[in-house]
Every structure is written in structure tokens, then in C-alpha cells.
Amino acid sequence: MPKLDWATNALNTLLANRCLFCGRNGDAVCRGCFQGLPWLEHCCQRCALPIGAKEGICGHCQKQTPPFQHCISLWSYEFPIDKVIQDFKYQYKSAAKQFLCQQLAKLVAQHNKHGNSNFDALLPVPSHPLKRLLRGYNQAHVLAREVSRYCSIPLIQAVKKSRWTGSQQGLGRKARLQNLRNSFQLSRPVAGMKLLLVDDVITTTSTASIISHMLMDAGAESVSLASLARTPQHMTT
Ligand SMILES: [Zn+2]
Ligand SMILES: [Zn+2]
Structure with missing residues (x-):
């Protein structure tokens, strides 16, 4: 050696x-x-936004019903889990990757079994090919792949990101939506499928909502979300 x-x-x-x-x-x-760890306990039943109450629906979901059925997340995106997620996302540190993938896989397995979700397939939130090339991987795809293996749910690539939207950080909700519109493309049929969309962190639900809308318009039976962490509201505004 x-x-x-x-x-x-x-x-x-x-x-x-x-x-x-x-x-x-x-x-x-x-x-x-x-x-x-900041385990997500008190959050919106629909979008998993931390709301400080054990049960209930947040103001956003009350105002407008999201196109996805619900969101399952492990943590509130804050110290110290944020640092470990960043180690995985930007530096691909293997211990961080292993721990995060394992935890998300367990959560999805638990949900799939006891929540009667019976997902037909899971898919990652896609990243632009150029971003993948620069970073070497799409962290959402890495997560989805590990969850797929652990839970024996097929992994599909049903959505492609065809337009570069740049960083979404620091943009307001309106600007994010405008930036994201038309940037995704459906790449295979999904009619009649119960789908689980996987991402690392859900900040606002704008990306997930746009993709969910697209999948539902293409005839999917339902779309749910799974993520490692959900950003608390005060950090997104
Ligand atoms: Zn310790
Ligand atoms: Zn909500």
C-alpha cells in the first residue's frame, strides 16, 4: 500500500x-x-416550518395550500447541525455524509412504513449540470440515492434543471420564484405515482413547490418532501 x-x-x-x-x-x-441536536418537533404539519406549537398549520400554508402533501424533516437548520450539513454539502466530508444519509433514510423508512405513504419512487431536487460539474456532485442526489438503497424505493430522475438560476441566497420570495420559473423540465412520465422529493435543506418552499406543481400537472398522484433540515422563518426573511 x-x-x-x-x-x-x-x-x-x-x-x-x-x-x-x-x-x-x-x-x-x-x-x-x-x-x-435541534430535532424538529414543533412544526407545521404541512410544510414542517418550525412554529413553536406541537400541532397546527403555519400562516403560509393557511393562506395558500402547498402543491405537496407534506414535508418530513429531521432538524431545524441551526447550530450545530448546520455546520455538519455544510461539511457534507460543500466539502463532501464522509463522516458527515454517512451520519446525515443514515438519519434521513431512517426517517423516511419509518414514515413509509407507519405513515402508509408507500412511495412509488423518490427523486432529488436537481441541480444545474454546471453546478454539478463545479462541485462534483449534487448533494440532494447523494441523499436520495442512500435513502433509496436503505428503504428499497426506486430512485428516478424525473426533473432536470435546464437553466442556471445562480445562488438563491439573499433573494426575497418573489425574486426567488421569478428566478426559478421555467428553470426545471420534466424528463420522464410520472402519472399515477406517489413521489418523494428529496433535498438537503428547505429554506423557503419555493423550489419544492415549483417542482411539485410540475409533477402534479404531469399526473402524479401525490408529492411529498423529505429534507435533512428546515430553516426557521426568522432566518428566511
Ligand atoms: Zn459529542
Ligand atoms: Zn406550513
Whole structure:
């Protein structure tokens, strides 16, 4: 084995035995850190927006019923899970990827079994080919692939992103929608299917809504969303 490979493997083994959050030796995530994560408990039953109440529908969903059936998310997008999601999203750190994929897969499996969802297929929120080329991967696709394997739900590529929309950060809701419109294209039939759309973080639901509309217009039976985290409202305005 070349020296460098040996050193990399040794380093990976060493890091694999440290908690992702506090760095203590032991499990990949220690019990204390795991329990202390910002688990999403009090959120809108429809779009998973943290609303501080155990049950209910947020103001946005009351004003306008979303085109997706509901959204399942693990965490509120805040410290310290935000940092680990960024490590996965921008640096593809393998310990972060492994932990996040595993947690989302478990949540979807639980939901699919007990929520009687019986998804026919899951699909990632697509990224533009140029973005994929620059980053080397689409993190939503990586998540969807792992969830698909774990839950034995087929993975399909039903939507393509055909127009570059640039970064959506810092844009208001209206500007985001305008920017996103016409940027996605349907690439296969989805009629009669119960679909699960997978993304890493759902900030506003504008992207998910546009894709859901497109899938429902193409005859899908239902579209639900799954994400690692949901951004609290005060961070999106
Ligand atoms: Zn820890
Ligand atoms: Zn809502």
C-alpha cells in the first residue's frame, strides 16, 4: 500500500472514532450531542416550518395550500447541525455524509412504513449540470440515492434543471420564484405515482413547490418532501 494511502486510511479510522460534534473519542455521534441536536418537533404539519406549537398549520400554508402533501424533516437548520450539513454539502466530508444519509433514510423508512405513504419512487431536487460539474456532485442526489438503497424505493430522475438560476441566497420570495420559473423540465412520465422529493435543506418552499406543481400537472398522484433540515422563518426573511 502506498505511504499516502496508508496515512489517509489511518487518519480516516482515527476520525471515524470521534464524535462529529464534540470530537470526543467513541461513537460517530455521542449520545449527548445526538440528544442535543435541534430535532424538529414543533412544526407545521404541512410544510414542517418550525412554529413553536406541537400541532397546527403555519400562516403560509393557511393562506395558500402547498402543491405537496407534506414535508418530513429531521432538524431545524441551526447550530450545530448546520455546520455538519455544510461539511457534507460543500466539502463532501464522509463522516458527515454517512451520519446525515443514515438519519434521513431512517426517517423516511419509518414514515413509509407507519405513515402508509408507500412511495412509488423518490427523486432529488436537481441541480444545474454546471453546478454539478463545479462541485462534483449534487448533494440532494447523494441523499436520495442512500435513502433509496436503505428503504428499497426506486430512485428516478424525473426533473432536470435546464437553466442556471445562480445562488438563491439573499433573494426575497418573489425574486426567488421569478428566478426559478421555467428553470426545471420534466424528463420522464410520472402519472399515477406517489413521489418523494428529496433535498438537503428547505429554506423557503419555493423550489419544492415549483417542482411539485410540475409533477402534479404531469399526473402524479401525490408529492411529498423529505429534507435533512428546515430553516426557521426568522432566518428566511
Ligand atoms: Zn459529542
Ligand atoms: Zn406550513
